[in-house]
Amino acid sequence: MIVELVVTAGPHLGQTFRFADHAAFLVGRSKDAHFRLPDKDPHISRFHLLVEVNPPLCRLRHMSATNPTKVNGAAVEEADLGDGDRIGLGATELTVRLVGSDAGSAFPTVTLPHEAAPGPPPPDDDRTKTSAPISLGSSADAPSEPSAPPDPGAPVIAGYRVGDKLGEGGMGVVYRATHLASGDEVAVKTIRPAGALTVPAVTKFVREADIVRRLAHPGIVTFRDSGVAGGRVWFAMEYVPGANAGEVAKKNKPLAVGRAVGWMVQALDALAYAHAEGFVHRDVKPENLLVTTAGGREVVKVADFGLARAYEASPLSGLTLTGQAGGTVAFMPPEQVLDMRSVKPSADQYAAGATLYRLLTGHHVHPPSGSVQAHLRRVLEEDATPIRTHRPDLPAGLAKAVHRALSRAAADRFPDVTAFATAVRPFAGG
Numbered sequence: 097m098i099v100e101l102v103v104t105a106g107p108h109l110g111q112t113f114r115f116a117d118h119a120a121f122l123v124g125r126s127k128d129a130h131f132r133l134p135d136k137d138p139h140i141s142r143f144h145l146l147v148e149v150n151p152p153l154c155r156l157r158h159m160s161a162t163n164p165t166k167v168n169g170a171a172v173e174e175a176d177l178g179d180g181d182r183i184g185l186g187a188t189e190l191t192v193r194l195v196g197s198d199a200g201s202a203f204p205t206v207t208l209p210h211e212a213a214p215g216p217p218p219p220d221d222d223r224t225k226t227s228a229p230i231s232l233g234s235s236a237d238a239p240s241e242p243s244a245p246p247d248p249g250a251p252v253i254a255g256y257r258v259g260d261k262l263g264e265g266g267m268g269v270v271y272r273a274t275h276l277a278s279g280d281e282v283a284v285k286t287i288r289p290a291g292a293l294t295v296p297a298v299t300k301f302v303r304e305a306d307i308v309r310r311l312a313h314p315g316i317v318t319f320r321d322s323g324v325a326g327g328r329v330w331f332a333m334e335y336v337p338g339a340n341a342g343e344v345a346k347k348n349k350p351l352a353v354g355r356a357v358g359w360m361v362q363a364l365d366a367l368a369y370a371h372a373e374g375f376v377h378r379d380v381k382p383e384n385l386l387v388t389t390a391g392g393r394e395v396v397k398v399a400d401f402g403l404a405r406a407y408e409a410s411p412l413s414g415l416t417l418t419g420q421a422g423g424t425v426a427f428m429p430p431e432q433v434l435d436m437r438s439v440k441p442s443a444d445q446y447a448a449g450a451t452l453y454r455l456l457t458g459h460h461v462h463p464p465s466g467s468v469q470a471h472l473r474r475v476l477e478e479d480a481t482p483i484r485t486h487r488p489d490l491p492a493g494l495a496k497a498v499h500r501a502l503s504r505a506a507a508d509r510f511p512d513v514t515a516f517a518t519a520v521r522p523f524a525g526g
Contacts, residue, residue: 097151098195106188107134118150128434139163139186148415152194155415157469251286251326258284264381267407273363282320284301287329298329301406304400308402315366317399336397342382345455354525356455359385361524364448364517370401371441377401379440380447381427382454426460427451429478430504442506445513449501457486461502494523
C-alpha cells in the first residue's frame with residue numbers, strides 16, 4: 097500500500113508526494129518544510145501542518161497558531177485521513193489517495209529533502225537471520241510445560257516461564273521470565289502491534305531488531321532471543337535487577353547532581369561504543385536507562401537498542417509521532433521530527449542531554465504544551481528552557497554542557513557523545 101498526497105489546487109498543482117513507509121511530512125513556509133509553500137500566501141504559517149504516514153494509516157495535525165487547516169472544507173486540529181480526503185491550507189489543496197500494494201512498483205517513494213540515501217544492507221550473517229520462518233501462532237502453540245503466567249495478559253512462550261509484569265511503555269509490556277533450558281532469569285518484552293500483524297511485517301521487524309546481537313558492551317542490555325506468541329512479537333533480553341533512571345529520580349527529588357551525571361557518563365560511554373559500531377539508539381530517555389548495582393557501585397545499562405528503529409520503521413508501530421505530546425517525543429531532537437528514518441548519532445546526543453535535563457530538574461526541555469502540535473512546534477522553533485531556571489544550584493559549566501547537547505542545530509552540539517561525556521564527567525559522583 098502507498099499513500100499519495102496530490103496537489104489538486106494552488107501554485108504547485110499536480111505535484112505528488114508518495115509514501116510507502118513510515119514518514120512525517122511537514123507543510124509550511126519554513127525552509128525545513130518537506131513541502132514549502134510560497135511566502136506570498138499570507139494564510140500559510142512557517143510550520144502549518146504535519147502529516148504522519150504509515151501506509152495505509154495517515155494522520156494530520158494542524159500546527160499553525162493563526163491560520164486554519166481544513167479537511168473536506170471543515171477546520172480541524174487533527175484528523176485521520178482516508179482515500180479522497182481533501183486538505184486545504186491557504187490557496188493550496190492536497191488530496192489523499194491510497195494506492196494498492198499490487199501497484200506499488202509503479203510509484204517509487206519520494207525522497208524527502210532531509211533524507212539521506214539508503215545505506216548498505218546489513219551483513220548477511222547468522223545474527224541477522226531468524227532461526228525459523230515466522231508464524232503468527234497463538235499461545236496454544238506453546239508446549240504445556242510452562243505454567244500459566246501470573247498476569248492473565250501475559251503470553252505463553254515456548255521455552256520460557258513468564259512471570260510478573262516489570263513495566264509498560266509505548267511499544268508494549270515487559271515481564272520477568274525464566275529460560276527453561278538454562279534456568280536463566282530474563283526480561284521478556286512483548287510488542288503491542290498498533291498496525292496490521294502480517295507475516296512480512298513481523299519477519300522484517302524481528303530480523304532488523306535481531307541485528308542488535310552484534311552489540312557486546314557491559315553498558316548495553318544483551319539481546320538473547322525473539323519470536324511470536326499469542327499474536328504478539330516478543331524479545332528476551334538480559335534481566336537487570338533494579339529500576340529505570342526515571343523511577344529512581346522520582347523517588348529521590350531532587351536527584352543529587354553527581355549521581356545523575358554519573359549515570360549519564362556511563363550511558364554516553366555505551367552510546368559511543370554503539371555509534372562506533374554503526375548503531376543509533378533513537379530512543380534515549382530515562383526509562384531506557386536501567387540502574388542496578390555491581391561491586392558496591394551503581395551501574396547503568398542502556399536498554400532497547402535496535403527496537404526503536406525497527407518498530408518505528410514497521411507497519412506494526414501504527415502512528416507514533418503524532419500519537420502523544422509527552423513520553424518519547426519529549427526527548428526527540430528537531431531533525432528526528434523532520435525525518436524519522438535518517439537519524440544520526442547527534443540525535444542520541446540531544447536525547448541524552450534531554451534525559452540528563454529531566455533527571456536533574458524533574459522537568460522536560462520544553463514546558464507542557466497542551467497539545468501534540470504545540471509541543472512539536474516548540475521542538476522545531478524554540479531553544480530549551482534554561483536548566484538553571486529549574487535548578488539554580490547547578491554548576492554553570494554543567495548547565496552550559498547540557499545546553500550545548502540540546503542545540504537545535506546538530507552542527508552546534510558536541511562533535512560526538514564522547515566529547516559530551518568529557519564535558520560533564522568532572523561533575524559526576526564517585
